[in-house]
Amino acid sequence: MYILGINATNIREGGGVTHLVELLKNVEPEKHGFTKVIVWSNRTTLGKVQDRDWLVKLYNSQTDGSLLKRTYWQLFHLKKEAKYLGCDLLFSPGGMDVSGFKPMVTMHRNLLPFELVEVWRYKLSMSTVKFIILRFFQSISYKGADGVIFLTRYAQNSALKVTGLLKGSIAVIPHGVDRRFFIPPRSQKSVSDYSVEKPIRLIYVSSIEPYKHQWNVVEAVSALRKNNIPVTLDLFGSSYSPSLRKLQLSMNKFDPFNDYVKYHGVVEHGYIHKEYLKADIAIFASSCETFGQILIEGMAAGLPIACSNLSAMPELLGDNGVYFNPTDPKSIEVSLSKIIFSTELRSKKSFSSFQSAKQFSWDKCSDDTFKFLKSCLENFYRKEG
Numbered sequence: 001m002y003i004l005g006i007n008a009t010n011i012r013e014g015g016g017v018t019h020l021v022e023l024l025k026n027v028e029p030e031k032h033g034f035t036k037v038i039v040w041s042n043r044t045t046l047g048k049v050q051d052r053d054w055l056v057k058l059y060n061s062q063t064d065g066s067l068l069k070r071t072y073w074q075l076f077h078l079k080k081e082a083k084y085l086g087c088d089l090l091f092s093p094g095g096m097d098v099s100g101f102k103p104m105v106t107m108h109r110n111l112l113p114f115e116l117v118e119v120w121r122y123k124l125s126m127s128t129v130k131f132i133i134l135r136f137f138q139s140i141s142y143k144g145a146d147g148v149i150f151l152t153r154y155a156q157n158s159a160l161k162v163t164g165l166l167k168g169s170i171a172v173i174p175h176g177v178d179r180r181f182f183i184p185p186r187s188q189k190s191v192s193d194y195s196v197e198k199p200i201r202l203i204y205v206s207s208i209e210p211y212k213h214q215w216n217v218v219e220a221v222s223a224l225r226k227n228n229i230p231v232t233l234d235l236f237g238s239s240y241s242p243s244l245r246k247l248q249l250s251m252n253k254f255d256p257f258n259d260y261v262k263y264h265g266v267v268e269h270g271y272i273h274k275e276y277l278k279a280d281i282a283i284f285a286s287s288c289e290t291f292g293q294i295l296i297e298g299m300a301a302g303l304p305i306a307c308s309n310l311s312a313m314p315e316l317l318g319d320n321g322v323y324f325n326p327t328d329p330k331s332i333e334v335s336l337s338k339i340i341f342s343t344e345l346r347s348k349k350s351f352s353s354f355q356s357a358k359q360f361s362w363d364k365c366s367d368d369t370f371k372f373l374k375s376c377l378e379n380f381y382r383k384e385g
Contacts, residue, residue: 001035002377005087005101007078008041009063009070010094015293016109017045018269019094019175019365020093025050028174032374038085040078040343074099080348085305089377093149096134096141104371105147105168107190111290111311112211113138114159118288147376148175149369151291154312171372171378173315176362177296181273183352185302186345191229199230200340202280203303205294206270206286208239208247208263212327213285213308215228216252218261220332222254229340232260233283236275276301281339281346284308285326292316299357304346304370306335320353 009267010021020041022355038056039049042064046057062073078099082090088283090101095109112118113135122128139162142148147169150156156172192198202221206212214235235247247263255261267275276282282298288309289295295316300306307313309323322345324335 001030002033002374003036003038003086004029004034004373005082005090005187005356006037006041007037007074007092007097007099008039008045009074010092010096011041011080012043015138016094016173017048017107018046018293021048021050021371022176022178022362023093023340023366024055025366026362027083027370029054029370031369033353034370034374038082038087040081048252052073052348056275057103066346074369089373089380091373092141096137097145103146104144105149105376106145107149108138108142108151108155108159109128109290110134111155111158113349114162115288118211125242130274135162139209142166142168147372149372151175152312152315154315166332169372169376171368173365173368174298174360175291175293176365177293177300177360178182178273179275181297181300182354182357183273183277183300183302183353185347188304188346188350190343191341194230196230200281201279202231202233202281202283202300202336203236203275204233204283204285205236205275205298206284207237208235209241210243211288212237212243213287214243216281216326216329217285217332218247218250218254219329220336221261223329223333224336224340225260227337228336231336231340233262234275234279235261235263236265236272238266256312273297273301276303279303281306281336282336283332283336284313285324285332286313287311287326289313296357296360299353300360302350302354304339304350305353306312306332306339317353318356320349320356322349336363351358 036054040058043059062069075098079101082101090104091140092106097106113131119131145168150172224231251261282303282305284295285305286308289311305321307317307321308326322335322339325331
């Protein structure tokens with residue numbers, strides 16, 4: 001029986017926190033040979049992780065500090081502490097580990113550093129520098145790891161083009177989707193049943209970033225309105241300041257009176273499923289996604305989906321949506337028109353995507369992850385003799 005250490009010092013917000021919380025909530029580690037799990041992270045993240053009899057949560061001021069402080073602690077303290085506490089394996093789901101502990105398994109969480117076309121959307125900025133640094137250090141982590149978990153085959157292939165073949169084991173283990181997002185598809189109405197007073201509500205949930213292309217969606221929706229199609233667009237998500245300014249310029253240009261485009265900012269993840277209840281069609285216009293958690297949540301919400309044809313999205317959505325080029329407002333407009341004017345298409349796609357979303361389960365994600373961790377541990381000791 002083994003002790004698992006989890007280096008979650010770089011897990012601070014968003015999907016990384018959700019994954020850690022759900023991973024530990026939905027697993028029985030003894031089933032996979034682990035009697036104890038020790039997690040190092042910051043105070044906020046640890047506070048969100050459910051207490052379990054077999055779980056030890058460890059915090060110190062350096063794990064709550066800056067990136068430099070966290071990296072220093074990993075370099076000079078984590079390995080020693082993990083050995084002292086009897087850890088047999090270290091799992092670093094944040095994508096980067098500099099502790100030198102062996103055996104170690106990590107995760108590929110951020111595709112952006114591995115796709116320079118997407119990085120250059122940030123132009124000459126500190127973000128661009130950060131992504132290039134991450135590309136370097138994450139590549140080193142993957143090459144030195146005894147196992148790497150990828151979230152999609154697309155992400156795996158993109159990363160391996162940069163790193164080359166890895167010496168450790170590889171697994172593709174998608175995230176799950178919370179049960180609260182599952183809303184059976186609603187009966188679809190004819191476009192003639194909508195009006196300016198009761199419009200077709202489009203929803204796009206995602207951070208405002210250069211590769212999310214919200215401004216192109218705004219332009220496409222404006223074109224629909226000019227053709228007397230009664231649509232509104234609700235945007236939700238955090239924002240990168242230069243991209244938010246670009247979105248606001250687009251909104252001022254195409255909807256100067258704020259009639260049909262609304263940016264609502266951040267909505268707590270625990271409540272966002274309620275917004276899907278108010279919507280008729282979901283849009284996802286990203287050009288770079290490691291997984292596309294928001295896409296899966298839209299599928300589970302029983303909505304017909306107009307989706308980007310780039311990155312990992314076709315792998316996740318399959319034939320269950322209508323695709324467009326997210327860099328081309330006209331392509332977005334055409335796809336939205338297609339789905340809006342066909343009640344049959346909306347009914348078919350919403351039902352099939354809802355059914356497809358059921359394959360993404362946190363129970364399965366947790367089970368597959370711990371199976372993989374155990375196999376990497378056993379492979380390491382087998383090689384060590």
